[in-house]
Amino acid sequence: MPVRKHDELAAKRRQRSAAMTTTAISGTLLLCAAAGVANASEASETAEPAAASSLDEVVVTGTRIVRDGFEAPTPVTVLNAEDIHRDAPQNIADFLNKQPAFANSVSNRFSSRGGVSGAGSGVSNVNLRGIGANRTLVLLDGVRIVAGSIGGFYSNGGAVNTNVIPDSLIERIDVVTGGASAPYGSDAVAGIVNFILDKDFTGLKGSAQGGATSEGDDEQYSASLAGGMPFADGRGHVLVSAAYDKIDGIEDGAARDWMREGWGRMVNPAYTATNGQPYYLLRPNVGSATAAAGGLIPSGPLRGTTFGAGGVPRAFNYGMSDGSLMSGGDWELGSQGFADASLDLELERRTLFTRVSYQVTDDAEVYLQIMDADADSSGACCAMTRRNITISNQNPFIPASVLSQMQAAGVTSFPLSIYMKEQGPTGVDISRAFSQYVLGTRGSFGMFGSSWSWDVYATESTSRSTAKPENDIINGNLTLALDAVRDPVSGSPICRSTLTNPGNGCVPWNPMGIGMNSQAAIDYVYQDRSWMRQDLTQRVAAASIHGEPFSTWAGPVSLALGAEYRREEVETWTTALDEASAFYVGNYKATNGHYNIKEAFLETVVPLAKDTAWARSLDFNGAVRATDYSTSGSVVTWKLGATYKPIDDIRFRVTRSLDIRSPNMGELFNAGLTAVTNGQRDPFQGNQTVTVLSTQIGNPELKPEEADTFGIGVVLQPRFLPNLSASIDYYSIDLEGAITSVTTQDLLDLCYAGNQELCGFIQRDPNGTVRATLKPINAAALKTEGIDTEISYVQPLSELFQGWTGSLTARALVTRVMDLTTIRPDGTKLQGAGVTGGAMYPIVIAPDWRYSLTLAYNTDALSISATGRGFSDGEMNSQWIECTSGCPAAVIPNYTIDNNTLPGAIYLDLSMSYRPQTFASAFSPEIFLAIDNVNDKNPIGYEVLDYAPGFHETLGRVYRAGIRFKM
Numbered sequence: 001m002p003v004r005k006h007d008e009l010a011a012k013r014r015q016r017s018a019a020m021t022t023t024a025i026s027g028t029l030l031l032c033a034a035a036g037v038a039n040a041s042e043a044s045e046t047a048e049p050a051a052a053s054s055l056d057e058v059v060v061t062g063t064r065i066v067r068d069g070f071e072a073p074t075p076v077t078v079l080n081a082e083d084i085h086r087d088a089p090q091n092i093a094d095f096l097n098k099q100p101a102f103a104n105s106v107s108n109r110f111s112s113r114g115g116v117s118g119a120g121s122g123v124s125n126v127n128l129r130g131i132g133a134n135r136t137l138v139l140l141d142g143v144r145i146v147a148g149s150i151g152g153f154y155s156n157g158g159a160v161n162t163n164v165i166p167d168s169l170i171e172r173i174d175v176v177t178g179g180a181s182a183p184y185g186s187d188a189v190a191g192i193v194n195f196i197l198d199k200d201f202t203g204l205k206g207s208a209q210g211g212a213t214s215e216g217d218d219e220q221y222s223a224s225l226a227g228g229m230p231f232a233d234g235r236g237h238v239l240v241s242a243a244y245d246k247i248d249g250i251e252d253g254a255a256r257d258w259m260r261e262g263w264g265r266m267v268n269p270a271y272t273a274t275n276g277q278p279y280y281l282l283r284p285n286v287g288s289a290t291a292a293a294g295g296l297i298p299s300g301p302l303r304g305t306t307f308g309a310g311g312v313p314r315a316f317n318y319g320m321s322d323g324s325l326m327s328g329g330d331w332e333l334g335s336q337g338f339a340d341a342s343l344d345l346e347l348e349r350r351t352l353f354t355r356v357s358y359q360v361t362d363d364a365e366v367y368l369q370i371m372d373a374d375a376d377s378s379g380a381c382c383a384m385t386r387r388n389i390t391i392s393n394q395n396p397f398i399p400a401s402v403l404s405q406m407q408a409a410g411v412t413s414f415p416l417s418i419y420m421k422e423q424g425p426t427g428v429d430i431s432r433a434f435s436q437y438v439l440g441t442r443g444s445f446g447m448f449g450s451s452w453s454w455d456v457y458a459t460e461s462t463s464r465s466t467a468k469p470e471n472d473i474i475n476g477n478l479t480l481a482l483d484a485v486r487d488p489v490s491g492s493p494i495c496r497s498t499l500t501n502p503g504n505g506c507v508p509w510n511p512m513g514i515g516m517n518s519q520a521a522i523d524y525v526y527q528d529r530s531w532m533r534q535d536l537t538q539r540v541a542a543a544s545i546h547g548e549p550f551s552t553w554a555g556p557v558s559l560a561l562g563a564e565y566r567r568e569e570v571e572t573w574t575t576a577l578d579e580a581s582a583f584y585v586g587n588y589k590a591t592n593g594h595y596n597i598k599e600a601f602l603e604t605v606v607p608l609a610k611d612t613a614w615a616r617s618l619d620f621n622g623a624v625r626a627t628d629y630s631t632s633g634s635v636v637t638w639k640l641g642a643t644y645k646p647i648d649d650i651r652f653r654v655t656r657s658l659d660i661r662s663p664n665m666g667e668l669f670n671a672g673l674t675a676v677t678n679g680q681r682d683p684f685q686g687n688q689t690v691t692v693l694s695t696q697i698g699n700p701e702l703k704p705e706e707a708d709t710f711g712i713g714v715v716l717q718p719r720f721l722p723n724l725s726a727s728i729d730y731y732s733i734d735l736e737g738a739i740t741s742v743t744t745q746d747l748l749d750l751c752y753a754g755n756q757e758l759c760g761f762i763q764r765d766p767n768g769t770v771r772a773t774l775k776p777i778n779a780a781a782l783k784t785e786g787i788d789t790e791i792s793y794v795q796p797l798s799e800l801f802q803g804w805t806g807s808l809t810a811r812a813l814v815t816r817v818m819d820l821t822t823i824r825p826d827g828t829k830l831q832g833a834g835v836t837g838g839a840m841y842p843i844v845i846a847p848d849w850r851y852s853l854t855l856a857y858n859t860d861a862l863s864i865s866a867t868g869r870g871f872s873d874g875e876m877n878s879q880w881i882e883c884t885s886g887c888p889a890a891v892i893p894n895y896t897i898d899n900n901t902l903p904g905a906i907y908l909d910l911s912m913s914y915r916p917q918t919f920a921s922a923f924s925p926e927i928f929l930a931i932d933n934v935n936d937k938n939p940i941g942y943e944v945l946d947y948a949p950g951f952h953e954t955l956g957r958v959y960r961a962g963i964r965f966k967m
Contacts, residue, residue, distance in 0.1 A: 063183060063605075063623075065558045073621050073642055073643050073653040073654060075713060076177075077174070077177065078175075081170060081198075085928070086913075090220050090247060091108070093125065093162045093163070094124075096126045099813065099852065100814060100869075102126055104127045104846065106133065107124050108345045109345075121379060123148040123149060124163050127159075130820070130844055131190055131820075133159035133160075134156065134664055137184060138162065138193050139184075140195050141195070144185075146160075146538035147159060148163075148164075151696070158666060161434070163347075163349055163373065164371070164434040168207065169197045169198055169353060170198070175194075177190075177191045178657070178709060179711075180639070182657060182659075183560075185564065185599060185625065186627065186661060187660075187661050189707045200228070200237060201228040201239060202228045202237070204226070205226050205964070205966040206964065207963065212959060213957060213958050214957035214959070215256075220246065222245040225242055225243075226241035232358065235358060236357065237356070237357050237358075239356075242352050245349040247344060249343075251342045253380075258939060258941050261940075262285045262286050262332070263942035266325035267281075267687070268898075269320060278884060278898045283327040284941065285328050286327050287333065288324070288326070288334030289325055289334065290417050290688070291417035292334045293421045297415065298387075301411055302405055304316045304318070306330065310513060324688040325689065340383050341425070346378045347376070348377075349373070349374075350375070356369075364442075365441065366439075366441045367438075367440055369439075370438075371434075372433075373433075374434065376431050377429070379427055381425060381427055381585070382426055383419050384419070384585075385420070386418050386420065387769065388417060390415060392483075394485045423526050426469060427469065428470060430467045430468075432463065432464065434464070441455075442455040448549045451547065453547065455545075456544075457541075458541045464533065468532075472526065472529075472583050473583065475583065475584060477524055478509065480496075481509035484508035484509070507524040509525055530575065530583045530585070532574045533572070533574075534572045536569075539566070540564065540566045545562065554609050555610050557606050558605040561601065563598075563599065566599075569595075570592060570593055570594070570666075570669060572589070595629060595668065596629075597628065599628065601625035603624075605621050606619065608620055615646060616648060618644050620640075620642050625637045629662060631663075632701075632704060635706070639656070639657035640655065651714065653714075659706070660706055661705040666698065667702055669698045671698070672695045680748065680770070681748070684752060690770050691768075691770070695774065696741065699777065702776060702778060705739060709731070710731070713727060713788075714728055723796075724793045725793075728789045733782070733785070736781050738779075738780040739780070740777065740779060742774060743774070744774070748762070761774070782821070783820075783821045785819045786818050787816045788816075791812045793809070793811075805860070806862075808855070810853070811856075813853075817846045817848055832844050832846060833846060833848060834874050835875050836871065836874030836875070847872050852867060853868045855867075860917070865911050865912075867909040867911075869907050875902060880900045881895070903940075905937055907933045907937060911928070913928040914926070924965060924966045925963060932957070934957060938956055
């Protein structure tokens with residue numbers, strides 16, 4: 001009998017979930033806000049304000065209101081500088097993406113695999129819940145940051161590039177894991193990541209570190225220096241920070257054994273609807289059966305002839321072939337994919353931060369903040385494929401033996417398909433320049449008999465990207481160069497076009513064989529002339545006040561209100577050849593557009609009970625925001641929440657909110673983003689795989705996405721075990737009007753099924769390439785629910801053993817994803833929970849479980865920690881049926897496959913730091929060492945097929961060591 005692996009795994013998930021629920025706290029998230037792991041939970045629960053007249057009150061993200069004794073109903077995790085130092089990350093995104101609440105984030109190790117034409121490579125972002133980085137609002141000290149690009153992978157178009165953050169000044173990171181559009185505005189659907197800088201730092205501090213993998217590659221270096229000092233008798237303060245980072249990268253994916261295995265998914269050549277065999281087979285050593293390096297004749301009387309070094313023809317060994325792909329034989333000649341892509345981009349990054357503040361009165365401060373960051377990145381993406389090139393018998397490069405076969409068969413031409421690998425894979429060099437200027441003032445004043453605070457600022461930030469593909473081909477030049485004949489005068493090979501246009505500069509190209517072409521021919525075909533510069537600019541003006549206008553029987557009522565104006569714009573410059581789509585990759589289009597947003601918000605906290613017989617405290621939290629978009633009109637978002645503390649040991653919290661994500665610049669105004677997609681199944685050609693050039697255009701009529709968000713949780717801080725803090729929170733997000741595009745595969749399938757309207761978006765070139773036009777629409781939905789849990793415990797050793805110093809800390813984070821359903825425009829529901837492979841791209845996916853457990857020992861001089869992190873087993877595709885015999889007939893989309901199961905992974909990270917106590921107290925050096933993936937676990941090749949989103953570590957063991965100081 002066939003086994004429905006998805007149903008089986010789903011049953012196991014339910015069993016595990018029930019068991020965990022009845023025995024312990026399971027799931028995940030984060031609550032804590034603190035100055036250390038020891039009291040992380042307690043600090044995040046209570047944001048303690050300073051005196052009313054102070055300008056240094058602490059605002060923990062999640063609410064606009066600061067109030068003594070108020071605990072926000074929306075969970076907030078605070079990751080502090082000590083947490084970051086322990087990990088010693090090369091960039092901050094790598095640190096955050098280890099946290100279980102994040103998934104599907106695009107990082108330096110992933111963004112090259114689809115980022116050439118979109119200029120999206122070289123960015124790092126964070127993605128709460130895995131439902132799209134552009135649904136996570138990223139702030140710097142509560143201020144918005146312009147997006148890093150308009151296009152990208154796994155919904156990172158329109159998302160902030162966290163590479164611009166000045167890592168060395170981060171004091172803490174507030175992670176809000178709940179909808180927060182009412183208090184903070186658009187994009188806070190999954191939550192908020194707010195980077196809080198140590199703006200009042202006084203003194204000098206710096207760090208330097210280096211690292212590499214255990215293979216000795218991907219060397220990494222970084223250095224930073226920051227200094228702050230007061231002036232004008234302490235009324236002013238100046239802060240300056242500079243940092244430099246360098247990652248050498250791993251351009252050749254084949255640098256790892258698991259990448260060279262060539263895993264792929266192919267159709268079972270022996271499959272029939274009645275023989276009980278699976279439709280798909282998962283095999284190593286998979287390559288194309290229709291194209292090869294050096295050229296392959298894929299059809300006709302000469303089918304199976306390939307050309308090797310020196311152009312020598314021979315018979316192609318097909319191994320086991322389904323007609324499109326093959327396993328074994330000469331698979332390496334037709335291999336492409338991850339082995340052609342960089343495992344890690346080469347990246348060089350520089351950041352500079354300056355802030356000057358001045359307290360003009362005891363109750364008012366003005367400040368100017370300037371941030372600059374620039375980065376250069378490069379990496380390889382993919383090899384070019386040309387299929388079904390017509391080679392005429394007049395072509396002078398045809399070997400004599402092949403020409404004789406043509407004459408014997410009575411044919412005057414044959415098709416040829418080739419992977420253009422002689423110059424290496426296509427890649428892209430991208431330079432990015434970021435700047436942000438913030439001018440603001442804040443202070444306090446008296447009103448209604450109480451003290452109020454105010455904050456007014458204006459900011460402009462710009463993200464400039466300059467992209468230049470490498471090893472790019474001018475399609476028209478290649479077409480002319482392939483049509484070669486003999487010069488009737490000299491008898492030498494010449495382009496046919498040169499006979500009628502002698503000055504056209506064409507140099508003939510010999511596609512039959514490896515290493516057959518002159519440098520002149522290479523220079524004519526490969527011309528890196530594609531180029532694009534794109535400026536994304538964001539301007540914001542905002543003002544807010546908050547205070548306590550009156551009191552109830554349970555305490556003072558808090559009120560915050562404000563208004564904001566924001567303008568977003570994109571401006572692009574490119575070449576005439578790009579506009580004409582003359583290249584294999586690149587083909588950038590001049591995307592230009594702008595929109596503005598006007599909004600106002602109000603938030604309140606009303607205490608309903610205090611120190612009664614049935615409640616230590618009960619507070620209501622409500623917020624509403626009115627937003628007007630120049631492109632789509634008005635929308636109102638809201639949030640209702642409450643916290644209830646029946647006794648000191650336990651606190652309950654609940655929220656319900658309507659949150660939105662506005663369409664980003666690419667979704668609105670994209671003039672045409674062209675990307676190459678290999679391996680698409682073409683039903684018009686017997687489901688053979690084809691190459692598709694898809695062009696994504698914008699849709700200025702898009703509306704904001706709307707999300708109905710619900711959360712309920714409990715916080716435990718038992719008095720009988722004062723060193724323990726625990727939280728468990730359930731979340732549910734129901735997103736309607738989700739912005740989506742029909743995929744290239746959808747276009748092919750729906751056109752084949754008879755949708756003539758969609759057929760108009762498909763064009764077929766004579767060489768077999770399929771061109772598709774894609775347009776975003778508000779036609780999808782997304783539903784996700786899960787549980788977040790955190791348990792932290794700190795034990796001072798002096799409480800256990802007299803004379804002992806230091807403390808032991810344990811912290812567990814677990815995320816349980818129970819549902820992650822994408823509803824496509826045609827109404828199809830696709831389950832992404834428990835899917836850890838990329839076969840369902842662009843459907844959002846996530847493991848059922850993600851977890852992290854840290855054990856640490858800390859003294860004044862020494863810190864040692866070990867972290868075990870990982871994720872659960874999953875599937876490639878939740879619609880497929882796993883079976884090896886007795887399989888049912890495969891019916892779209894419920895294909896059968898011999899292996900649909902992907903194993904989970906566990907990684908061990910270690911870190912140690914030592915602070916010598918012999919130095920003067922004014923100088924505090926610290927030596928540190930961090931090792932990621934100590935167990936050196938690498939994925940199996942099939943685990944990262946189809947642009948898998950990076951749950952796996954792909955570099956193996958990584959070492960980092962360095963020194964930091966403070967004085």
